[in-house]
Every structure is written in structure tokens, then in C-alpha cells.
Amino acid sequence: xxxxxxxxxxxxxxxxxxxxxxxxxxxxxxxxxxxxxxxxxxxxxxxxxxxxxxxxxxxxxxxxxxxxxxxxxxxxxxxxxxxxxxxxxxxxxxxxxxxxxxxxxxxxxxxxxxxxxxxxxxxxxxxxxxxxxxxxxxxxxxxxxxxxxxxxxxxxxxxxxxxxxxxxxxxxxxxxxxxxxxxxxxxxxxxxxxxxxxxxxxxxxxxxxxxxxxxxxxxxxxxxxxxxxxxxxxxxxxxxxxxxxxxxxxx
Numbered sequence: 001x002x003x004x005x006x007x008x009x010x011x012x013x014x015x016x017x018x019x020x021x022x023x024x025x026x027x028x029x030x031x032x033x034x035x036x037x038x039x040x041x042x043x044x045x046x047x048x049x050x051x052x053x054x055x056x057x058x059x060x061x062x063x064x065x066x067x068x069x070x071x072x073x074x075x076x077x078x079x080x081x082x083x084x085x086x087x088x089x090x091x092x093x094x095x096x097x098x099x100x101x102x103x104x105x106x107x108x109x110x111x112x113x114x115x116x117x118x119x120x121x122x123x124x125x126x127x128x129x130x131x132x133x134x135x136x137x138x139x140x141x142x143x144x145x146x147x148x149x150x151x152x153x154x155x156x157x158x159x160x161x162x163x164x165x166x167x168x169x170x171x172x173x174x175x176x177x178x179x180x181x182x183x184x185x186x187x188x189x190x191x192x193x194x195x196x197x198x199x200x201x202x203x204x205x206x207x208x209x210x211x212x213x214x215x216x217x218x219x220x221x222x223x224x225x226x227x228x229x230x231x232x233x234x235x236x237x238x239x240x241x242x243x244x245x246x247x248x249x250x251x
Contacts, residue, residue, distance in 0.1 A: 017035065025058075095118040097234045100213065100219070101212065102210065105139075105210075138164075181235065192213060211235055
């Protein structure tokens, strides 16, 4: 059996690096140092990826970012995802009721892959998060998925002073198992909160999570208090509705 093709492996590493970069834009030198490759090699890979639309260079001679063609491929995968298809209408309804952004996610390694995102129903400028990878340990979506699954390997990066350590996370996951929903408070972004609940399939297994996110002052009674129960009920109702669509609930 022939071995792996090195050039394809290196191109994949470049794409993964761009996908996980903090600003999602990196220079040739930054990519070369991160992957321990020669600059000419990286430049050749980037030029090839640019020709097929997998990366873009917004400014000539500047940094690179993922291209639209790659997003279209990812969207095709997400469109075929049954969870996303079943969650479309209920996510829209949840956004209207809660008046907040809605995300549906699945566990992808040590991240949450956002398979569907509904904008907050107002006129504010927002960025589409479909296809984004969120850190599981600092999001309500991730806590739900890991509570009913397995603890992913990897470092628990601190994003704010409120990001939970391992002991705090394990306690939060135990609570999630009991009450069947989770939340985060300032843990990913200072001043923001999120609420999420599990989505189950016909076997009763948790196959995803749906949740809302927004400013703490809108989701909570006060900055250091759990989310408002009215919003929790909206999220849980949406999760149960999607679960019914998947055959996970009979009522």
C-alpha cells in the first residue's frame, strides 16, 4: 500500500493552522515557524491553495486566511448533517423567543463544532459562526456535550479570570447531568454568558446541543448570578423539540 503524500499532508497542516489561529490570518513566516517548514515550501503550498480558492490573501504581500471555496465544502458537509436539518426551524423559533443568538453544536475533538447558527433578531452587526470551533470547556454547549460523553484530551486554556479549572469543570459537569442543562458566565468572553441543553436521538444518546449566548445583563438577573429561568426553559424546550424530530422523545 502506498504511503501518504507529503505535500498533501503539509497542505492539510497549513489549513488546520489557519483554522485554529487566534486571528485566523497568518503570514508565511508565522506558518513556517509553527510547522517547522522552510518559507519557500510554505509559500508554494499557499500559492497552490490560493489558486483553488482554499486560502485568500486580502492584501497583496500580506497575511493569509481560509478561502471561500473551503467554507463552501464545509457548508456542504453541514447541510448533509441530519442534526442541523432537524434543528433549523426550532433554532429560528428559539432565537425569536429568547431574542438572542442561537447555536447548535457537536463535539469535535476538544472543540465544539458549530453546525448551525441563527443571528440575534435585531439590526446589530453579527458574524456567522457556522463551521466555527469553540473551546468545549468555556462554553455551555461544550459542557453539555462532555457531561454526557467523554472528557477530551488537551490543555484547558484560560480565556478570562472566570474560566473554570479542572476541578470546577468536573463539578459543573456533575450539575449538568442532574439538571440536564448547562451555562457559562464570563468564561469565554468577559461580559458574555451562554445556556445550552442536550439533543438526543432515537437511542436516547446525546448527539448535539442547542443554546443561546449574549451579554450577561440580558441573560442573567445580575452579573454573578445564573441565567434567568425563563431563558433556560426556552432552551430546554427547543432541545426537546429537536430531540423529538430525531426520534429521541415520544411526547
